[in-house]
Amino acid sequence: DNKFFAHFLCIQHRVLPRPQFADVFPFVNCSRKRKRVDARAVLVLLSGAMGKEKADLIVVDAHAMAYRAHFAMQGQNLTNADGMPTEAIFGFFRMLFRLVLEYQPAMTVIAWDAPGATFRDHLFAAYKEQRAPMPDELRLQIEEIKEIVRACGFAAVEAPGFEADDVIAGLARRFGKKKKVLLLTGDKDCYQLLNKNVTMLRPAKGVTEF
Numbered sequence: 001d002n003k004f005f006a007h008f009l010c011i012q013h014r015v016l017p018r019p020q021f022a023d024v025f026p027f028v029n030c031s032r033k034r035k036r037v038d039a040r041a042v043l044v045l046l047s048g049a050m051g052k053e054k055a056d057l058i059v060v061d062a063h064a065m066a067y068r069a070h071f072a073m074q075g076q077n078l079t080n081a082d083g084m085p086t087e088a089i090f091g092f093f094r095m096l097f098r099l100v101l102e103y104q105p106a107m108t109v110i111a112w113d114a115p116g117a118t119f120r121d122h123l124f125a126a127y128k129e130q131r132a133p134m135p136d137e138l139r140l141q142i143e144e145i146k147e148i149v150r151a152c153g154f155a156a157v158e159a160p161g162f163e164a165d166d167v168i169a170g171l172a173r174r175f176g177k178k179k180k181v182l183l184l185t186g187d188k189d190c191y192q193l194l195n196k197n198v199t200m201l202r203p204a205k206g207v208t209e210f
Contacts, residue, residue: 061185112158
């Protein structure tokens with residue numbers, strides 16, 4: 001059940017003793033009804049240690065992170081009770097919650113490629129013609145990832161006719177004037193967005209190193 005999984009991921013921050021996880025996950029709206037759990041121990045196991053410089057905004061290239069999670073974890077043979085592959089789901093949220101714990105952003109945006117053609121396809125018919133199609137086992141997990149993202153309360157953005165990179169660029173230019181913005185993307189084109197307020201993380205190894 002995705003709602004239960006989302007509750008597990010956000011770890012019921014409102015019932016935790018101080019330091020409350022509302023300080024870490026200000027965008028999560030969890031019920032007070034469940035019992036108290038040791039969220040700090042669980043999240044450290046899931047996500048790694050805390051302690052990086054805080055960011056005002058983290059912007060995630062969601063399709064790129066899902067791809068990385070899929071290929072990094074595909075040898076683990078992770079499935080749910082119905083036999084559906086779940087390695088991309090597990091790896092995606094392991095990376096996401098590690099980032100949130102380490103950088104403790106005030107805002108987090110998950111940027112997706114919009115379905116359908118983009119303005120680049122209209123400008124150049126052969127755009128991405130050589131790119132291999134998304135693996136079927138990953139495609140099955142994308143909607144599940146989106147549903148869990150929504151259930152956790154993260155802001156998810158996609159703009160018809162544009163790619164996630166365009167969303168990332170727009171947010172970086174808008175918020176990077178006065179706020180600390182951290183981009184998670186492997187796209188080297190995003191280097192042109194970097195300045196004293198905008199920094200970038202590129203996954204280096206698997207789902208644990210950046």
